[in-house]
Amino acid sequence: xxxxxxxxxxxxxxxxxxxxxxxxxxxxxxxxxxxxxxxxxxxxxxxxxxxxxxxxxxxxxxxxxxxxxxxxxxxxxxxxxxxxxxxxxxxxxxxxxxxxxxxxxxxxxxxxxxxxxxxxxxxxxxxxxxxxxxxxxxxxxxxxxxxxxxxxxxxxxxxxxxxxxxxxxxxxxxxxxxxxxxxxxx
Amino acid sequence: xxxxxxxxxxxxxxxxxxxxxxxxxxxxxxxxxxxxxxxxxxxxxxxxxxxxxxxxxxxxxxxxxxxxxxxxxxxxxxxxxxxxxxxxxxxxxxxxxxxxxxxxxxxxxxxxxxxxxxxxxxxxxxxxxxxxxxxxxxxxxxxxxxxxxxxxxxxxxxxxxxxxxxxxxxxxxxxxxxxxxxxxxx
Numbered sequence: 001x002x003x004x005x006x007x008x009x010x011x012x013x014x015x016x017x018x019x020x021x022x023x024x025x026x027x028x029x030x031x032x033x034x035x036x037x038x039x040x041x042x043x044x045x046x047x048x049x050x051x052x053x054x055x056x057x058x059x060x061x062x063x064x065x066x067x068x069x070x071x072x073x074x075x076x077x078x079x080x081x082x083x084x085x086x087x088x089x090x091x092x093x094x095x096x097x098x099x100x101x102x103x104x105x106x107x108x109x110x111x112x113x114x115x116x117x118x119x120x121x122x123x124x125x126x127x128x129x130x131x132x133x134x135x136x137x138x139x140x141x142x143x144x145x146x147x148x149x150x151x152x153x154x155x156x157x158x159x160x161x162x163x164x165x166x167x168x169x170x171x172x173x174x175x176x177x178x179x180x181x182x183x184x185x186x
Numbered sequence: 187x188x189x190x191x192x193x194x195x196x197x198x199x200x201x202x203x204x205x206x207x208x209x210x211x212x213x214x215x216x217x218x219x220x221x222x223x224x225x226x227x228x229x230x231x232x233x234x235x236x237x238x239x240x241x242x243x244x245x246x247x248x249x250x251x252x253x254x255x256x257x258x259x260x261x262x263x264x265x266x267x268x269x270x271x272x273x274x275x276x277x278x279x280x281x282x283x284x285x286x287x288x289x290x291x292x293x294x295x296x297x298x299x300x301x302x303x304x305x306x307x308x309x310x311x312x313x314x315x316x317x318x319x320x321x322x323x324x325x326x327x328x329x330x331x332x333x334x335x336x337x338x339x340x341x342x343x344x345x346x347x348x349x350x351x352x353x354x355x356x357x358x359x360x361x362x363x364x365x366x367x368x369x370x371x372x
Contacts, residue, residue, distance in 0.1 A: 009228030014263055019315050029311040033273050037280030039301035042195030045284040047277040049269040054261060061259045066269045068254070070281030073247045075240060077200055077289065083235040083252045085282030085356045087219050091233040092278060093366070094223030095256030096271035098231040100314070103263065115225035125215040125240075128286070128353050129205050138358035141365040148370065161370050167314050170271045172324035174364045179327045180279075180357060184334065184347050 010106035021055075028055050037070075043078030044071040086139065089174070090119040093144065096170035101146075104160060104167075114149035142174065196292035207241075214241050223256075229264030230257040272325065275360070276305040279330065282356035287332070290346060290353075300335035328360065 005012045022029045031054035037047040050065040051058060070085055072078025083091070094117040105112050120143050127137035148157050165171055191198045208215045217240035223233040236251040237244060256271055258264025269277070280303040291298050306329050313323035334343050351357055 009230070010263055018263070019317065022311065022315065022317060026312070029315070029317075031309045031311060033270070033276060033307050033309060035273060035276035035280060035303075035305045037277065037284060037303040037305070039284045039288060039298070042288065043285045044195070045281050047280060049273045049277065052259070052273075059259055059261060061261065062266055066273075068269070068274070068277045068281075070277065070284070072285060073238070073245055075245060075247065077196055077204070078285075080248055083254070084219070085278045085285065086359070087221060087235045087238070087252075088254070088274060088278035088281060089356060089359055090219065090221035091223065091235065091254045091256065092271045092274035094221060094233060095231050095254075095274060098223060098225045098256070099229045099258060099264075099271065102225060102228065104316075112225070117221075117223040119221045119223070121219050123217045123219060123355060125208065125217060126212070127358075128355055129208065129215070130290075130349075130353060131205065131208060131215075133352070136358055136362070137353050138355045138362070139364050141367065143367045144369070146368070146370045154370075158370055161368065163316075165368055166319070167316060167323050169309060169314055169324045170275060171366060172313075172322055173272070173275055173360060175366055176322070176324070176363055178325050178360045180361055181327065181329045182347065182351055183329070183331045184344055185331050 007106040008102045008112050010103055012106050044081045086123055093170050094119055096168050100164040100168045110152050112150050116147045118145045193292040194288045194298050196289055198292050230267045279356045280305055282354050286350040286354045296338050298336050302333045304331045
């Protein structure tokens with residue numbers, strides 16, 4: 001069996017194969033991701049993540065669920081059972097940019113030695129507390145700094161950052177409007 | 187010492203006190219949330235969350251960090267070390283709606299016996315894989331269903347759901363554009 005063509009921990013042959021398969025059958029690119037969240041007490045909730053649909057079928061790779069805790073710190077009336085919801089947004093954003101950067105680097109033959117992100121977002125509580133509808137309820141802005149260690153020229157890394165910004169699912173979700181349909185079950 | 191006025195696990199006296207304090211000093215409502223994310227290998231990254239600024243000072247309530255794992259499933263070239271970034275978005279959304287619903291219910295004297303959420307989002311991989319810029323990279327739409335158990339009339343729960351939609355930070359972040367400033371460190 002030939003050695004797998006792997007870079008940055010990414011199987012580049014599988015990546016190329018995935019792209020070719022989707023070119024041949026565009027429906028393979030359609031995914032449905034899911035979560036189920038249960039309120040525990042006060043600010044504390046727990047999210048269970050396991051199943052999803054994609055590449056033409058229900059995924060069967062996860063034998064167990066992932067659980068994510070959410071809570072508020074005491075100053076926001078919680079007990080620190082987990083990070084809060086807007087902190088989880090920062091995690092989702094950096095996790096997405098990490099995958100995008102590493103996969104695209106692998107596809108371009110760029111070896112990455114280290115990659116990390118620092119994130120900070122500004123949020124004013126007036127809207128959440130019902131005191132005003134301005135400033136907006138969510139982040140007024142988010143700042144994110146990439147730290148990359150790689151031997152390639154800096155302009156290649158800049159170009160890769162720019163490309164990842166155009167294709168990152170979570171960056172798109174945050175920067176642009178997503179329709180959210182909310183329903184209260186009977 | 188008088189008993190605390192608590193409903194749904196929320197200290198209502200503290201909630202009222204927080205609102206009054208912010209009315210007196212609006213700057214107390216300004217928060218800065220943070221995260222630091224480190225790439226591990228392939229699709230796998232790990233986010234550390236601990237410090238934040240709010241209510242006029244750096245928070246000191248967390249003696250330890252929270253760690254969140256992010257990875258992709260094998261069909262997306264990962265090893266299932268954690269939920270992926272767009273699944274984490276669903277967690278952030280439901281965690282936020284849970285806090286908003288429970289805190290506002292407590293403020294209105296509504297006792298909630300149980301609360302859970304089912305979420306699903308549609309995402310097409312063409313943009314992420316660089317095959318097309320349409321459909322968009324992020325969720326085309328997200329559906330969320332509340333399940334609420336409470337003795338109050340349904341119209342009160344409907345009104346509460348509507349109110350929470352107007353004031354939820356993460357719902358605002360997803361439904362409306364947030365400026366994200368991306369920087370590559372030297």
